[in-house]
Amino acid sequence: MKTLPPPFIARPLLRPVLLCSHFAALALDSSNDWAVAVLEYVPASPYPGFTNTHHALGPAARQTIGFVPGSVDHVLVFQPSVDVVSIGHGGWLSLLMGAPVVNEDDPIHPYGVDLIVYGNAFFTIRSGTYTFYASPWTYLHHEPAEIWVSADTTAWFRAVGVMADDLLPTQSVDINGAPSDYLRPVNPALYTNDWLDGTWSYTNTVLAYEGAGGGAGVDLSRLVTPEHTPTTLTYCIAVRLRDVSGSGRSAEVDAVARVADVPEPCVCSALAAGWLLCARRTLRPSLLP
Numbered sequence: 355m356k357t358l359p360p361p362f363i364a365r366p367l368l369r370p371v372l373l374c375s376h377f378a379a380l381a382l383d384s385s386n387d388w389a390v391a392v393l394e395y396v397p398a399s400p401y402p403g404f405t406n407t408h409h410a411l412g413p414a415a416r417q418t419i420g421f422v423p424g425s426v427d428h429v430l431v432f433q434p435s436v437d438v439v440s441i442g443h444g445g446w447l448s449l450l451m452g453a454p455v456v457n458e459d460d461p462i463h464p465y466g467v468d469l470i471v472y473g474n475a476f477f478t479i480r481s482g483t484y485t486f487y488a489s490p491w492t493y494l495h496h497e498p499a500e501i502w503v504s505a506d507t508t509a510w511f512r513a514v515g516v517m518a519d520d521l522l523p524t525q526s527v528d529i530n531g532a533p534s535d536y537l538r539p540v541n542p543a544l545y546t547n548d549w550l551d552g553t554w555s556y557t558n559t560v561l562a563y564e565g566a567g568g569g570a571g572v573d574l575s576r577l578v579t580p581e582h583t584p585t586t587l588t589y590c591i592a593v594r595l596r597d598v599s600g601s602g603r604s605a606e607v608d609a610v611a612r613v614a615d616v617p618e619p620c621v622c623s624a625l626a627a628g629w630l631l632c633a634r635r636t637l638r639p640s641l642l643p
């Protein structure tokens with residue numbers, strides 16, 4: 355019996371190994387935390403001037419048009435991003451993520467949230483009062499769109515209990531002015547908060563975000579089929595935003611992020627111990643006793 359040459363034996367084993375290595379590399383590359391390609395753009399009367407789909411790719415914006423004419427300022431909960439693409443009433447936009455978005459539970463993904471959709475919803479205050487940081491919110495300007503996800507770009511499943519371009523408005527800096535963490539979700543309990551009860555304004559809103567950047571958080575364990583049957587995905591590679599506002603207004607999309615894994619304490623400890631060991635070995639000859 356003839357023995358197969360090595361390439362015919364190695365190839366079936368090599369391919370999964372290479373694929374695993376490829377996805378492992380993707381998973382570790384932070385540049386793949388965002389949507390990277392447009393699969394489909396079917397606008398329906400989109401807002402004029404906002405039809406460049408590249409505005410939905412890459413990181414969510416941190417700068418926008420300020421209130422002072424001609425100025426540029428941070429994206430704030432009352433000062434929305436203009437780096438967006440408009441879907442239009444009844445339209446949709448499908449995006450390919452830079453790497454698979456894996457379904458994890460808390461604490462690896464806080465609150466079990468696996469991906470975040472950023473739009474340009476924003477809070478408003480009473481017209482004519484320009485004390486933005488102290489005035490209570492009087493209105494949430496939002497244009498909700500359904501969020502659908504797919505593991506293969508063929509079968510799509512809708513996220514339950516959350517809409518894109520809705521709660522929560524994007525906040526690019528934390529309460530101290532440092533960049534907020536766009537890869538960390540806010541507490542989903544804030545989606546059902548009564549933001550217009552007169553007690554909420556800039557400071558306590560940003561404090562409630564706890565350093566996260568807002569947006570609409572999706573847990574891949576909370577999905578339904580097109581027939582409304584509950585289901586889950588272990589991962590997804592694509593996200594579709596479907597405008598169903600019913601108001602004649604158009605949902606806008608700024609970006610879609612995968613949530614960053616939170617290292618488990620034991621992993622942190624092991625990494626820290628490893629780093630200290632390396633440091634001691636490196637420094638011992640001259641600096642350590």
Ligand SMILES: [Ca+2]
Pocket residue numbers: 457458459463466467468573574575
């Ligand atoms: Ca999850």
Ligand SMILES: [Ca+2]
Pocket residue numbers: 408409410411413414415437438607608609
């Ligand atoms: Ca954008």
